[in-house]
Amino acid sequence: MMIRPSDRSESRDAIIGRATRVRGRISGEGSLVVEGVVEGDIAVRGDVTLAPGSRAASNVEASEVTLRGDLEGDVHAAGAIRIESGARVRGNINGDSVSLEDGAEFVGRVELAFDLPAELAGASAASTANRRR
């Protein structure tokens, strides 16, 4: 696809404005900011931000996810998930790291993919070894 230099924006971002509602699936390469309402799944390569006052009934798949609005659905992030003050989240979250701020509401399960620290990993290995003995 030809992109001309006259194109006024090089931004790959999408913004669902405050007075906008999307019913359907949002996907693609860029990042997404939701200020309005989304009913449908979101799967982007970039980051997803739910602004204060936004509402989403979506499963979210993204790089990093920042939540300040209402979300009903599961979150799957390659990077960090931040549930900030004012957010209301119902769903399971699965990411590289998760932070839950004071003032945020969250109902769901947190699943983190991380390696056990060496001493713990060593201890469990040792205990397995002990049991064998």
Next chain:
Amino acid sequence: MASTVIGVGITIEGEVTSEEDVLVQGTLRGKLIAKDAVTIDHGGTVEADIASGPVAVAGNVTGNIASNDRVDLQNGARVVGNVKATRITIADGAQFKGNVDMDV
């Protein structure tokens, strides 16, 4: 800056309803209803019926456009579908296939 932007590389499949203006630089399939202006930039693709305020097209539209204001098909636009509006311009370099209804 439009209040709702469907950026380059973003695809929405479904229905977009907006009380404000909408800028499409990516892809929208489904339906687009906006109270305010709709702009489809170069490289933007809309496969949907559009009902809105003023519409400016410099990208691709497959679907019918119904505007309560004006529709401008700009240079580089490619529109397949019917256009209904009070004022319509088709610029040199715009491709258009469909009916025009100027609602007189």
